[in-house]
Amino acid sequence: MFTLTAFLLGFAGSFHCVGMCGPIALALPVQHLQGARKLAGIFLYNTGRISVYTLFGLLFGWLGQQLFLGGFQQWLSVTAGLILLFTVLVNYILSSRKFQFTMPGMMTTQVKAALGKLLVQQRFSTLFIIGVLNGLLPCGLVYMGITGAAATGTVEKGMLFMAAFGAGTLPAMAGAAWFGHLLSIGIRNKMRRLVPVMISIMAILLIMRGMNLGIPYISPVINQQHEKIFEHCFKP
Template sequence: MQAFFLTGLTIGIIGSFHCIGMCGPLALSLPVNKEEQAWKQVAAIMAYNLGRVATYFCLGILFGIIGKSFALVGYQQALSVATGLLLLIVLVFGHKLRTNIPVIAAFHRWIKNVLFVLLRKPQRIGIFFLTGVINGLLPCGLVYLAIASAITTGTAVNGSMVMLGFGLGTIPLMVVLMVAGTFISVAFRSRIRRMVPYFAGLVACVLILRGLNLGIPYVSPVMPGSSSIEVVGCHPDSIIVNTVRQ
């Protein structure tokens, strides 16, 4: 579990630079009263971020279960390759998918409307937490990247660890943004955002390589449940083979 948690944490820390560009405007618009005591401001900021983490954790459980169903029937290799390819498609056509697919577009609008309502609510810890929960559902390439890693773990526990690590990894920089957002220029955020697709593409390629079962340690190891053919007998009239489960 530690390895999966560290994988998610790495994605979260690196990807949090993307967060300050995409989710930064929302985070900066949260009605945190600067005149309140410092501990109340910190509590509000942490409630918002922990709400996001809670959503990511639940998504990790869900997609880990989906990945497990593929692993049980021996399709974990195909799932890893398909996930990597899908991630590349989202990376290239993500904006068009959000705007041209009615279901995704409608879901996106619904989340924005809910967030708009929540931002106008009284400043309470529960409201900040719920805002974070809803924000965690926003369509985002970085979240897709973490989910892609979670679904290939093959279990609900490992999937949740990936997403938990991912969520926690995004917190430090988001807190810095919310506390001192005016010191992080828009130009700097824009430059950082341009670097994230390259990182996402690298992870997608690793997922594809992993599914190819090339026997390369750490990069493309032999997956449990994969099949290979072993010749166990040979006769001029027939060849006897066994399917070996790895």
């Protein structure tokens, strides 16, 4: 359930991604290529980007696992869900037509500078690194995904969650790089409206997960999960 939600969040948010990161996709050194080589270049770029998301899933899945073992997973899940719902509500109250999150990053300037240098070089061999740097740019939707990854409570599930999120962004981002443009602005705006819906669904799932309702996969009993993870991590 969480993996599907992550994929749909990535898919709905990818139209936001095209607006934010589309210029990078359009500037990739693949526009002069054709056929399999162009496809391979786009694959390399997106593999680099999704690899970073998966690494985030590993790191924050590990963090969530430590909180789980410490007995704080239930509170983390509920708190994360409430924060996401609050964020959606604030954006709704502000009547923002473009649902987007912006957070300043200390590394943003350096990452953008490195990206600029690589894009100017227009070399096929740099495509994977360009994707990696793109994945490091501050993005509110990625922050939402990271929250979900931490709430999964395990390293493996955290990685899978963020990999599914990245896979959801793939169709739109690959399309932007392949065609040089994507769907009409009207359709993109309609798809962007799905973002708060998907975030709300994820928030509700997080809250339910922390409520120990005994619902398999959606709200399993935390204590039972705690015992399984403890046995997995510390079995002789």
